[in-house]
Amino acid sequence: MHYLSGTLHAMPTQKYLSTLALVCFTLLGCEFGVDSETSISPNYHLLSTCDRPDNATIAHIVAESLCGTISVFEDRSAMTGRKIDLNIMLMPAVSIAKADPIFFLAGGPGQSAVDAGPFLFYQLNKLRNERDIVLVDQRGTGKSNSLACELEVSAFEQVNISVDTAIAMQIENLKKCLTEYDANPALYTTPIAMDDLNEVREVLGYGKINLLGISYGTRAALVYIRRHEDTVRSAVLDAVVPTSMVIPRNVAVDAQAAFDRLLADCMKQPGCNEAYPQLGLHFKSLIRRLEQAPEEITLHHPRTGKKVTGPLDQRLVSRLIHAVLYDRTLSQLLPLAIEEAFLGNYQPLSTLAYTITGEDSVFSTGMMASVLCAEDMKLVDAASNTEDFDNTIYAALAPICEFWPAGSVPEDYFEPVVSDIPVLLMSGKLDPITPPKYGWEASLTLKNSEHVVIPGVGHGSIIAGCMPDVVNDFFNDPNPRKVRAGCSVDLQRLPFFSSLAGPLDPNKETAADGRSD
Numbered sequence: 001m002h003y004l005s006g007t008l009h010a011m012p013t014q015k016y017l018s019t020l021a022l023v024c025f026t027l028l029g030c031e032f033g034v035d036s037e038t039s040i041s042p043n044y045h046l047l048s049t050c051d052r053p054d055n056a057t058i059a060h061i062v063a064e065s066l067c068g069t070i071s072v073f074e075d076r077s078a079m080t081g082r083k084i085d086l087n088i089m090l091m092p093a094v095s096i097a098k099a100d101p102i103f104f105l106a107g108g109p110g111q112s113a114v115d116a117g118p119f120l121f122y123q124l125n126k127l128r129n130e131r132d133i134v135l136v137d138q139r140g141t142g143k144s145n146s147l148a149c150e151l152e153v154s155a156f157e158q159v160n161i162s163v164d165t166a167i168a169m170q171i172e173n174l175k176k177c178l179t180e181y182d183a184n185p186a187l188y189t190t191p192i193a194m195d196d197l198n199e200v201r202e203v204l205g206y207g208k209i210n211l212l213g214i215s216y217g218t219r220a221a222l223v224y225i226r227r228h229e230d231t232v233r234s235a236v237l238d239a240v241v242p243t244s245m246v247i248p249r250n251v252a253v254d255a256q257a258a259f260d261r262l263l264a265d266c267m268k269q270p271g272c273n274e275a276y277p278q279l280g281l282h283f284k285s286l287i288r289r290l291e292q293a294p295e296e297i298t299l300h301h302p303r304t305g306k307k308v309t310g311p312l313d314q315r316l317v318s319r320l321i322h323a324v325l326y327d328r329t330l331s332q333l334l335p336l337a338i339e340e341a342f343l344g345n346y347q348p349l350s351t352l353a354y355t356i357t358g359e360d361s362v363f364s365t366g367m368m369a370s371v372l373c374a375e376d377m378k379l380v381d382a383a384s385n386t387e388d389f390d391n392t393i394y395a396a397l398a399p400i401c402e403f404w405p406a407g408s409v410p411e412d413y414f415e416p417v418v419s420d421i422p423v424l425l426m427s428g429k430l431d432p433i434t435p436p437k438y439g440w441e442a443s444l445t446l447k448n449s450e451h452v453v454i455p456g457v458g459h460g461s462i463i464a465g466c467m468p469d470v471v472n473d474f475f476n477d478p479n480p481r482k483v484r485a486g487c488s489v490d491l492q493r494l495p496f497f498s499s500l501a502g503p504l505d506p507n508k509e510t511a512a513d514g515r516s517d
Contacts, residue, residue, distance in 0.1 A: 041205065042090075042097075042101075042132065042204050042205045042206060043203065043204050043205040044066060044090070044092070046068055046070070046203070046204070047066035047067055047068035047088060047090055048066065048067065048068055049066070049067070050062045050063070050065050050066065050067035050089060051067070053118070057119070057122060058118035058119060058122055061091065061118045061121065061122055062089075062118055064091065064092070065089050065090060065091045065092070065118075066089070066090045066092065067087075067088065067089050067090075067114075068088050069085035069086060069087055069088060069143075070085070070086050070088060070199070070200050070203050070204075071083045071084065071085050071086070072084060072086060072139075072196050072199055074139075074145075074183065074184060074187050075184070075187055076187075076192055076195050076196075082182075082183075082184075084139060084144065084145040084183070085143075085144065085145065086136055086137060086139065086144045086196060086200060087112075087114050087136070087137040087142050087143035087144045088114075088134070088135065088136055088137075088200065088204075089113075089114045089117065089118075089134075089135040090132060090133070090134050090135070090204070091117075091118075091121060091128055091132065091133040091134075091135075092132055093128060093129065093130050093131050093132050094128050094129050094130075095129060095130055096130070097130065097131060097132050098130050098131055099206075099207060099208070100131065100206075100207070100208050100209055100210055100233045101131050101132035101133065101134050101206055101209055101210065102127055102131050102132070102133050102134070102209070102210045102211075102212050102475065103134045103136070103197065103201070103209050103210070103211055103212070104117050104120070104121075104133065104134070104135050104212050104213075104217070105138075105197075105211060105212065105213040105214070105217030105218075105220045105221050105224075106138070106141070106214065106216075106217050107214050107215030107216045107217050107239075107460075108141070108215070108216045108363065108364070108367070108368055109138075109141075109190075109216045109364075109367060109368045109371040109372065110140075110141055110148075110363045110364040110365060110367050110368040110371075111141060111216075111363060111364075112137050112141045112142030112143075112364075113135040113136055113137055113138065113141070113142065113217075114135045114136075114137050114142050114143065115142055117133070117135035118135075120214075120462075120463070121133055123463045123468065124462070124463065124468050124471065124472075126468065126469070126472040127212075127468075127471070127472055127475065130476075131210070131475070134200070134204070134206075134209075136196075136197055136200050138193045138196070138197075138220070138367070139187075139188050139192070139193050139196055139367075140183070140185075140188040140193075140364055140366065140367030140370060141364045141367050142364075145182070145183055146364055146366075146367070147177070147181060147183060147185060147188060147364050147365075147366025147367040147369075147370060148363070148364040148365065148366060148367075149173055149174050149176075149177035149364075149365050149366045150173075150363065150365060151166070151169055151170055151173055161310060161311075162294070162310070162311045162313065162316075163313060163315045163316050163319075167395070167396065167399070170365070170396070170400075171399055171400060174365065174366065174369065174400060174404070175403065177366055178403075178404075178405075181366070184405065185366060185369070185370045185404065185405045185407075186370070186374065186405040186406060186407035187407060188367055188370035188371065188407070189370065189371060189374045189375065189407045189408075189409055190219065190220055190223050190371055190375065190409070191223055191227065191409055191410060191413070192407075193220065194220060194223045194224040194227055194228070195227065195228075197224060198224070198227070198228045198231060201231060207231070208231055208232065208233040209231060209232060209233065210232070210233050210234050210235065210236075210475055210478075211224060211225070211232060211234075211235040211236070211237075212235070212236045212238075212462075212471075213235070213236070213237050213238070214238045214239055214460055214462065215238075215239045215241060215433075215434065215459065215460065216241055216371075218237040218238065218239065218240045218241050218242075218442075219241040219242070219243065219245075219247075221235055221237055222237070222242065222243055222417040222442070223243065223413075223417075225417055225419050225421060226243075226417050226419075229419060229421065232421050233421075233422075233478065234421060234422040234423065234424075234474070234475065234478035235421060235422075235423045235424070236423075236424045236426070236462070236471050236474060236475070237423060237424070237425050237426070237439075237442070238426045238460055238461060238462040239426070239427065239428065239431060239433075239434040239459050239460050239461070240425050240426075240427060240434055240438050240439040240441075240442050241434055241438065242416060242417070242438055242441050242442035243413060243414055243415065243416060243417055244414060244415070244416045244441060244442075245434075245438050245441065246376050246379045246380060246414070247372060247375075247376040247393065248372070248376055248377060248380045248391060248393040248394045248397065249376075249379070249380050249384065250384065251384075251389075251391040251392060251393050251394065251433065252383070252384055252385045252386045252389040252390055252391040252392075253384060253386060254431075254432055254433055254434075254435055255322045255325065255386070255389040255432045255433070256386040256387075256388055256389050257432075257435065258325045258430060258431065258432030258435070258458075259321065259322075259325060259388065259389070259432070261430065262325065262331065262334060262335075262430075263279060263280045263283075265493055265496075266279055266335050266496055267279075269495060269496055269503075271495065271496070271498040271503055272335055272495075272496040272498055272503075274498070275335070275336075275339075275498035275499065276335050276336075276338075276339050276498075279335055279338060279339065282338065282339060282342040283338050283342070283388070284388070285342060286314075286317065286338065286341055286342045287314045287317065287318060287388060288314075290312060290313050290314040290317060291313070291314040294311045294312055294313035294314075295311070295312050296309065296310070296311055296312075297309070297310070297311075297312050297346050299346060299347055299350045300347065300350075301350075301354070312346065315390055317341065317349065318388055318389050318390065319389075319390070319392050320349060320352065320353050320356075321334060321338070322389055322392065322432060323353075323356050324337075324352050324356065325430070325432040325458060326431070326432060326433065326458050326459040326460075327356070327458055327459075328428075328430070328456065328457050328458050328464065328493075328494060329494065330352060330355060330356070331430070331458060331493075331494075332494050332495065332496050332497050332503065333348065333352060333496075333497050334352075334496070335496045335497070335498075336348060336496070336497045336498070336499070336500070337349045337352055369397065369400050369401070369404045370404070370405075370406075370407065372393070372397055372401075373397065373400065373401035373404045373406045374406045374407040374408065374409060375409055375413065377394075377397055377398070377401050378406070379414070380394060382394075383395060383398075416441075416442070416444065416445040417442070417445060417446070418445045418446075418447070419445070419446055419447070419448075420447050420448045421446075421448060422448050422449070422474075422478035422479060422480055423446045423448065423449040423450075423480070424449070424450055424452070424470075424471065424474045424478075424480065424483060425439045425442060425443055425446070425449055425450065425451040425452065426439070426451075426452050426453075426454065426461050426462060426467065427439040427451065427452070427453050427454070427461070428453075428454050428457035428458045428459060428460065428461045428464075429453050429454060429455045429456070429457065430455075430456065430457060430458045430493065431457075431458050431459045432458065432459065433459055434459065436451075436453045439451045439453070448480055449480050450480035450481070450483045452470070452483065452485040452488060453488075454467065454488045454491050455488070455489065455491060455492055455493070456491045456492040456493040456494065457491055461488075461491075464488075464491050465487065465488065465490060465491045466485075466487035466488065466490075466491075467485075467488065467491075469487075470483065470484070470485045470487070470488070
């Protein structure tokens with residue numbers, strides 16, 4: 001049921017200055033020749049050293065960061081009653097910090113910015129050179145009074161339960177969680193959370209800020225701009241979800257379009273076309289076969305090797321394929337996995353499922369329900385499935401929204417956001433959930449914006465190829481007319497695997513180069 005989470009399901013995240021910073025900050029205050037308009041004195045003292053992470057990849061970034069909490073009223077309209085702690089991680093600039101930090105808004109809805117951010121900025125390391133990076137777990141996610149309510153079993157990874165059984169289990173689990181939360185889930189909507197973010201900005205002592213949003217984080221950033229435009233210097237929005245886009249409405253339609261493009265691209269690649277000349281027909285045959293009679297299958301868990309037996313139906317297969325379409329690299333394996341499944345070997349699909357879900361994925365389903373049941377789901381009353389794909393978001397949330405406490409949003413919430421703030425929009429042409437049409441839609445009223453479409457990328461393009469440099473240049477000089485993203489044309493779709501050995505050139509006996517970034 002996970003939706004578009006920037007660096008998670010859509011673009012799966014990797015399984016997921018202390019004392020020195022304080023000393024540097026003190027020295028900055030005495031530095032001669034520093035321009036007071038470009039240097040800052042944030043309230044670093046409100047934060048302290050971060051706990052050491054288990055993952056070695058981000059250990060040095062976390063060691064250089066500061067962590068802590070800022071308390072806000074859960075009911076921001078009353079400004080009384082229960083207070084909740086917002087979880088913060090601040091990555092101080094490597095050199096003398098400029099006055100305008102970058103605030104990262106994570107995807108989902110339901111992803112933790114503090115969990116995902118270090119992995120992202122490990123790859124966007126240039127952004128830390130002269131600007132602080134601020135990660136705030138949105139209320140209901142991560143360690144900000146989390147509304148997480150996750151099943152121990154993933155239907156993608158473990159095939160010993162049916163899709164219907166998994167949905168029923170999730171619904172019962174959410175009903176149980178509702179009785180245990182120390183929270184009012186109706187108060188965990190996007191507008192309220194963006195007012196939280198502005199309070200964090202004020203408490204930390206920042207003036208204008210830059211926003212970096214991915215997937216649902218772009219929606220959050222746009223809502224922030226509408227509510228606090230005078231505090232925003234610039235914004236980068238990757239995998240755009242404009243306020244005028246009703247999130248669950250076209251899920252199946254957009255998935256179908258992305259899959260049809262994959263089939264067409266396979267036919268254009270000689271190696272893929274030769275290996276799978278009937279790929280489209282075989283996929284439809286597979287789906288119809290499982291639709292008529294789900295199969296009881298036995299697979300070996302790709303990590304433990306343990307045998308797992310359970311029912312497999314067409315919905316699980318199409319949902320898995322939809323999920324893989326998000327990822328630029330994993331999509332290379334889809335033709336092979338589909339052909340093998342058609343022949344009765346479901347192990348490649350199972351391995352892809354495990355790769356997508358991972359064992360360290362952390363996602364707040366309760367927060368997702370609070371956001372979407374109060375917002376977009378109120379505007380949708382039908383699934384709008386296609387022949388090959390069902391609307392996974394609508395199917396998952398429709399029964400949940402019947403009992404979930406739903407908040408309210410302003411009357412103009414779904415109107416396009418109008419702004420003159422410099423904005424860089426980015427879309428992956430192959431994106432199966434936020435294709436470029438939504439970026440173009442947002443650009444119509446973002447009057448000082450540039451929209452870059454990256455041809456061979458799915459959901460989330462900010463770390464692909466040369467795009468980190470493009471983003472860094474934009475934050476340093478946020479003038480959309482100066483954006484130079486011609487390098488993105490080299491990011492074409494990667495060659496499909498035509499065998500287990502990789503993407504082979506049909507005219508040779510060696511694997512095709514396949515390098516495009």
